[in-house]
Amino acid sequence: MSELRCQYSGVPIQVARPQPGRVYFSCTGCFIRSRIPVDTSGNFPINRTLIAVLAGGLAFFNQVLFWLLAILLSGQGREVVAGRFVVASLALGCALWLLLAILQWQVTGGGRWTDKLAIMLTGLLCTTGVIVVSPGCVVGAVFLLAAWGIRGLRKKQPVA
DSSP states (O other): OEEEEOTTTOOEEEESSOOTTOOOOSSHHHHHHHTSOOOTTSOOOOOHHHHHHHHHHHHHHHHHHHHHHHHHHHHTTOHHHHHHHHHHHHHHHHHHHHHHHHHHHHHHTTOOHHHHHHHHHHHHHHHHHHHTTOHHHHHHHHHHHHHHHTGGGGGOOOOO
16 A cells, blocks of 8 residues: 555555556545646636536435425325325436546546445445435435545645
8 A cells, every 4th residue: 555645635545556647536526626726816727627516405405305395294194296296306406416426436546445345335225215215314315425525625734
C-alpha cells in the first residue's frame, strides 16, 4: 500500500497499486469540487459537473417528495395512487444509490475497504427498503452514501 494525498483536500489516502500520472481523491465530493472552478471573488461557471450535481440533488428531493406524497395519500385512503408514489420513490432511490455507488467506486478506485464497506452497508439498507417496501430505508441509504461521498470536503488542507 502506498500513501498518497487527495488532490483536492490533501487528506492522506492508501492506494494499493498507484498508477503513474493518475490523480487520486479521498472521496466523490473532492472529485466533484475539483471540477467546479471558483475564481477569487467566489464566482464559478456553470459546467456539466455543476449541472449533474444539481440534477442529483433534484432527484433526491423528488425521491423524498414522492415518499411524503405517498404517506399523505395513504392517510386519505387513496391507496392505489399512494402505491404508485411509493414505487416511484423506491425506483428513483435505487437509481440514485446505484449512481452514487458507481461514482464512488470509480473515483476512489474501489480498492479501499472503507469505501467497500460503506457501499455494502448502504446497499443492504437499500435492498431491505425494496424488499419490505420502505421508501424511508432507501432514502436513508441514499443519504448515508451521499454523506460518505462528501466526507473529505470538510478537511481541506493545502496540497504540497
